[in-house]
Amino acid sequence: MEQIQNKKKDINRKIAVVGALGALTVVMTVARIGFIPWFSVSITVLHIPVIIAVFLEGLCSGVGVGAIFGLSSLVMASVSPTSPLDVFFINPLVSVVPRMLFAVVTYFLLKALLKLSKNKKNVWVVTSYAIAAFVGTMAHSFFVLGMLVLQKAIDWTVMVGVLAGNSLMEAVAAVVISLTVINVMNIARSRENKKSKLNSDKE
Secondary structure (H helix, E strand, C coil), rough: CCHHHHHHHHHHHHHHHHHHHHHHHHHHHHHHHCEHHHHHHHEEECCCHHHHHHHCCCCCHHHHHHHHHHHHHHHHHHHHCCHHHHHHCCCHHHHCHHHHHHHHHHHHHHHHHHHHHHCHHHHHHHHHHHHHHHHHHHHHHHHHHHHHHHHCEEEHHHHHHHHHHHHHHHHHHHHHHHHHHHHHHHHHHHHHHHHHHHHHCCC
């Protein structure tokens, strides 16, 4: 009975995380507030909720938020285009698939890194999350830009330039923001677990 309740609680938590992070992604996409000005360029943080979903709840949640991210960008490209490239984002292969794919890459990379860091100091675990966030961001840029190259929307030299410029800064931002959020969430969960344990002991 307790196992069923725990499983139900786990599913409900995953749904809540996907709903919350998905809603945040939609708001940032529609309001166009997912960009941080940095000198002469803009760094996007729209992909970070996908990374956080992977870190908090695993593969399915990450892919779910990635799908929401992709569909949001597809809809915005259709109804409110702001760039000549937006016409290509109406294609799900450009707007949706890469956002789901990079969640898969982030998840399996993190899983492999955590396996390697098992029984090691906490710094190795933190480093594993940092590497996963960094590489996941680069994978996101690579998949999106790669699809644009295949669609002949941009030249491969442009892709290389963006990967070496904007994408690197986006990866650093993803590391900082995702690690901060994960740390706060872990502290909150730890307190909640302690409170639940105290209440069960009293009963």
